[in-house]
Each structure stands twice: as C-alpha cells, then as structure tokens.
Amino acid sequence: xxxxxxxxxxxxxYRGSQLIPGADRFIQLLRKKNIPYLFLTNNSQRTRRDIATxxxxxxxxxxxxxxxxxxVATARFLAMQKPNGTAFVIGEGxxxxxxxxxxxAIVDQDPDYVVVGEGRTLTFEMVERxxxxxxxxxxxxATNMDPHAPxxxxxxxxxxxxxxxxxxxxxxxxxxxxxxxxxxxxxxxKEFGLRTAEVTVIGDTMDTDILGGVQMGYRTILVLSxxxxxxxLVNFAYQPDLVVDSIADLCAELEAQPNEPCEAxx
Numbered sequence: 001x002x003x004x005x006x007x008x009x010x011x012x013x014y015r016g017s018q019l020i021p022g023a024d025r026f027i028q029l030l031r032k033k034n035i036p037y038l039f040l041t042n043n044s045q046r047t048r049r050d051i052a053t054x055x056x057x058x059x060x061x062x063x064x065x066x067x068x069x070x071x072v073a074t075a076r077f078l079a080m081q082k083p084n085g086t087a088f089v090i091g092e093g094x095x096x097x098x099x100x101x102x103x104x105a106i107v108d109q110d111p112d113y114v115v116v117g118e119g120r121t122l123t124f125e126m127v128e129r130x131x132x133x134x135x136x137x138x139x140x141x142a143t144n145m146d147p148h149a150p151x152x153x154x155x156x157x158x159x160x161x162x163x164x165x166x167x168x169x170x171x172x173x174x175x176x177x178x179x180x181x182x183x184x185x186x187x188x189x190k191e192f193g194l195r196t197a198e199v200t201v202i203g204d205t206m207d208t209d210i211l212g213g214v215q216m217g218y219r220t221i222l223v224l225s226x227x228x229x230x231x232x233l234v235n236f237a238y239q240p241d242l243v244v245d246s247i248a249d250l251c252a253e254l255e256a257q258p259n260e261p262c263e264a265x266x
Contacts, residue, residue, distance in 0.1 A: 004199050004200070005200050008209045010204075011223070013027075014058055015225070017152060022246060023248070024061075025251055026250060027061060029255065030254065042179050043149070044098075044119075045091070046093065047093060048064040048067035048068075048072065070143040071095040071143055073143075073187050078104060085113065086106075086111045087107070087114070088106070088107060088115070088133055090115070090116045090130055091143070095115065095117040113141050114130045115141045116142045116162055118144075118157070122162060127166065140175070145159065184212070185212045185215070186216065200219040201218050201220045201221065202223060204223050204224070204228055210238070211238065214240075220242075221244065223244055224243065225246040
C-alpha cells in the first residue's frame with residue numbers, strides 16, 4: 001500500500017542542534033523512492049523557509065514545500081472561517097507571515113480574532129490588549145496548546161502557557177489548531193492527497209503526535225529518541241502501532257517499499 005509520512009522534528013530528526021543519527025538517511029530514502037512526506041511542527045515562530053534552511057544546515061536534504069507548521073494550519077483555518085479577516089497577533093514572524101499569506105490583516109484594534117503563538121517578544125501589554133479584545137468580542141485562537149517547548153538551555157514556556165493567561169482572565173476557552181487537533185492533522189493529509197489508511201505519523205510525544213494520529217485513524221510510530229520513555233506507555237489509554245528506538249530503525253521498512261512513479265506535489 002502507498003504510504004505518506006507526517007514527521008515530527010525535535011526529538012525525531014534532531015535534539016537541540018544535534019542531528020539524530022540515521023535521520024538524514026531516512027529522509028534520503030523517502031526522496032529516493034518518491035515517497036510523500038511532510039515535517040509537522042507546532043512551532044509557529046519560524047517560517048517554512050526558515051525551518052527548511054535549519055534542516056538543510058543539519059544535513060537534511062529537503063525544502064520549504066515539505067514543511068507544515070501550526071501557523072500555516074491556523075492561517076488556513078481562519079481563512080476558511082472568515083475570509084479576508086483581521087487578527088491581533090501575540091506571536092512572531094512565522095505566524096505573521098502565514099496570516100498575511102492567507103490574506104489576513106494584522107490590526108491593533110477591533111480584530112476578528114486574537115491569535116496566540118509562542119515566542120520571546122511577549123509583553124504584558126500585549127496580553128492586556130488581547131484580554132480586552134476578547135472581552136469585546138474577538139475570538140481567541142491558539143496555534144497550539146503545548147505548555148512548554150525544549151531548548152538547549154532547558155524548557156521554555158510554550159503557546160499553551162501563554163494562552164492560558166488570556167483564558168483565565170477572560171473566562172474564554174481558546175480554540176487550538178495545532179497538533180493533536182484533527183484540523184491540522186487532516187490538513188496535512190490533504191497536502192498529500194492520500195487516504196487515511198495511507199498516512200503514517202512518526203513522533204516522540206504521546207500527547208501530541210501519537211494522539212493526533214490515533215484520533216485520525218493514521219498509523220502511528222513512536223520513537224524513543226525524544227520526550228517519551230518506553231515505561232511511560234502504561235500511562236496512556238491509547239498506544240502507537242509501533243515503538244522504535246529512533247527513526248534510523250525505520251530505514252529497513254523504507255527499503256522494502258517500492259519506488260513511487262513520481263514525487264507528490266505539496
């Protein structure tokens with residue numbers, strides 16, 4: 001059966017600034033065999049081109065067309081809900097770029113949506129303004145609900161931690177588009193043009209990558225090179241289809257797959 005892969009990055013392809021051994025080989029095999037794939041990330045800070053450049057500098061042969069971020073998913077979702085709308089943004093370049101590409105205007109008053117991503121440019125003034133806008137009727141949207149994100153220096157507050165301030169202050173629950181939301185997982189599949197049974201998710205966290213895949217009926221593979229340990233699996237009511245030490249262990253599976261006649265357009 002034809003397969004396409006949705007691949008998490010941090011903890012699967014690299015840890016910090018270090019490439020996980022065998023990750024470059026796995027991507028080489030995907031490209032060699034014309035197997036469709038997307039890197040799927042809840043990082044809304046960077047543009048797709050920025051992320052592709054980071055991967056290229058780490059030795060991964062890929063391009064921006066193979067990157068799908070929660071910022072892109074959020075912008076597309078909003079464009080479907082309210083075309084040519086307006087947004088007040090608490091976030092950085094990747095989110096702003098995606099919203100502009102979806103024909104959204106970034107405004108400082110009376111927005112249709114208050115859209116929250118992660119980043120280091122957050123100020124309390126931005127939070128205060130966002131709270132007032134939501135109380136005045138703007139809809140609260142989060143690119144993802146990850147409470148924290150790993151860095152080489154340790155954990156940093158994630159989008160979920162930031163948006164929780166607005167939720168508590170307004171009494172409004174944010175709508176989240178990023179993993180494990182079916183919104184993002186379905187959009188990513190449609191980039192392939194594949195059926196549900198033809199999609200495999202590879203991730204290192206049970207409550208985002210694997211949960212998102214399970215909810216959509218995709219095949220799921222957990223790698224133990226990131227945030228989840230094998231002994232953690234007993235804590236979850238759902239389980240991945242396959243558990244491996246790292247993405248390098250999947251190269252043999254790819255070798256056994258036949259070459260596709262042409263690479264999918266994404």
